Structures are given as C-alpha cells and as structure tokens.
Amino acid sequence: MTAHESPPATPTPAGQDGREPARVVRMQGEFDHDRLKPLEEALMDAAAAAPIVVLDASHITFGDSSFLNLLLRVHRETRLRILQPQSQFRHLMTLTGTDAVFDVRENMQDALRP
Template identity: 60%
Template structure:
C-alpha cells in the first residue's frame, strides 16, 4: 500500500493520506520504543506540513509509554486527533490522564469533522 506521497506502507505505518483539512496516518500493530521510528517520522512529517494530523488507531494492538510520549510531544506542535483507539489504548490514556489532554474520536470521519 502506498500513501499519497508515494511512500510504501512499511512496518507500523500502514498508510498516510490527505483527507479533508489534514493528513491521516494509519498505524498498526504493537507500538513501543523498538517499533516507533517509522511512526514518529510519518507523524512528524505530517505535522510539519499540515495543521491537522489524525492518527487512525483502529489497528493498533498495543501502545506503551514511549508511544504515549510521542503523542504528547506531537500534540504540542500540531492539532493531533486520535481516531478509533482500541480498548488497550483507551485504558492507557485513562490511566495516565492523557485522555484529558489528547483529542480522542470514535472514527477517522469524526476526527476530521471535529
């Protein structure tokens, strides 16, 4: 799969595409300090070019504190919205209080329209 910028979907980054007012980055799998590099690059590049970045978290099965730190850092530099986080991510956000800081949405469409 390729994003609109022609980059292949690789590792934890499944896709990246323009949608409505911003860029959607689709991630998958387990996100920890060993797997975050490509996601950090994709999110940072999106934030550098767009005022709105949506992380499609539908296929993320696990996120640890390094993933959470990445989201919180990015949140300071752009409008970041997290779409469709699963149970594990919702629990991580709730336990750490990040759910009061990050913008969480039920779907990509909801995140784009918020």
C-alpha cells in the same frame, strides 16, 4: 507493525498557508521504544503538511509509555486527533490521565472536521 501516511479521506482545498487542512496517519500493530521511528517520522511529516493530524488508532494492539510520549510530543506540535483507539490504548490513556489531553474521535468524518 506498520505505519503509513495517507491524504485526507475526501479532497479538501489547501488552507491560506498552502498546507492541507488535515493529514491522516494510519497505524497497526504494536508500538514500543524499539518500533517507534517509522511512526515518529510519519507523524512529524504529517504535522509539517497539515495543521490537523488524525492518528487512525483502530488497529493498534499495544502501545507503551514511549509510544504515549511520542503522541504527547506530536500533540504539542499540532492539533492531534486520535481516531477509534482500541481498549488497550484507551486503558493506557485513562491510567495516565492523557484521556483528558488527547482529542479522541470515533469517526473519520468528525476527525477531519476543522
């Protein structure tokens, strides 16, 4: 399991408040209650740095209810966009109804658009 933050895919000017317009957090692996702390810190740091947080979920292989609850908390703090969630994550969102809550995007360019 790894999680790390990266700047936007293309350079963008800071907004009126001096923050970046968007921040990308890339993750891979499995995320359950025991493995969430680094991801939580990365997402909260990204939310403090930019009004839009893009979660690159293209390499998430598993997420449980604690993972989903973390994303719901982040969603309340900022404009969270989930990029390319894989089948297990999509299934989890469908089962819980959060597919109607989260802003899912299929490509980075669309995810970074204001």
